[in-house]
Amino acid sequence: MSSARKKVIVRRFGDQLSWGYLPQDHPAHEGQIELIDTAARVSPLPLRQIKWVAYVRDFNLTDPTAPERLDRRRFSARPRTEGLWVRLHFTDGDVLEGLLQVNAVLLEALAESQGLFLIPPDTRANTQRLFIPRRAIQSIEPLGLVQPRSAKAQLGQLAPQPTLFPEEATR
Numbered sequence: 464m465s466s467a468r469k470k471v472i473v474r475r476f477g478d479q480l481s482w483g484y485l486p487q488d489h490p491a492h493e494g495q496i497e498l499i500d501t502a503a504r505v506s507p508l509p510l511r512q513i514k515w516v517a518y519v520r521d522f523n524l525t526d527p528t529a530p531e532r533l534d535r536r537r538f539s540a541r542p543r544t545e546g547l548w549v550r551l552h553f554t555d556g557d558v559l560e561g562l563l564q565v566n567a568v569l570l571e572a573l574a575e576s577q578g579l580f581l582i583p584p585d586t587r588a589n590t591q592r593l594f595i596p597r598r599a600i601q602s603i604e605p606l607g608l609v610q611p612r613s614a615k616a617q618l619g620q621l622a623p624q625p626t627l628f629p630e631e632a633t634r
Contacts, residue, residue, distance in 0.1 A: 495508060515596075563579060
């Protein structure tokens with residue numbers, strides 16, 4: 464587990480909010496998260512109560528309704544960052560689009576059934592990424608796979624490999 468703790472805003476069902484610090488990579492274990500709140504107390508929160516955990520730049524304590532600042536919930540065009548573009552339907556009827564990074568962390572999350580890390584549509588806003596518990600997700604709708612342009616361009620522009628033994632040297 465990573466020792467680095469990041470600022471988070473935990474949104475529970477019923478719009479209850481909690482502010483604190485969590486590990487960056489694996490926030491959940493044994494069906495709960497252990498939030499270190501702003502008063503440096505450890506508060507265990509069961510995953511079944513949590514809608515999402517927003518990893519944020521600032522707490523925005525003066526905004527009691529939407530401190531995560533997730534104003535854009537859908538991409539206005541095809542995303543440019545690589546990943547699996549998905550639309551999540553939450554159990555409370557809410558809908559959110561984002562990108563799942565296709566890597567070992569995604570595979571571990573799917574195997575352990577704890578939750579998924581999602582990059583929201585507007586990464587310039589306060590929320591940099593979200594951890595969404597599996598129990599909060601009703602369905603996941605894949606919208607596309609976004610691959611880096613450089614990889615696609617390189618496949619079409621490969622230079623021929625030089626020969627190891629030129630014809631003149633073998634004569």
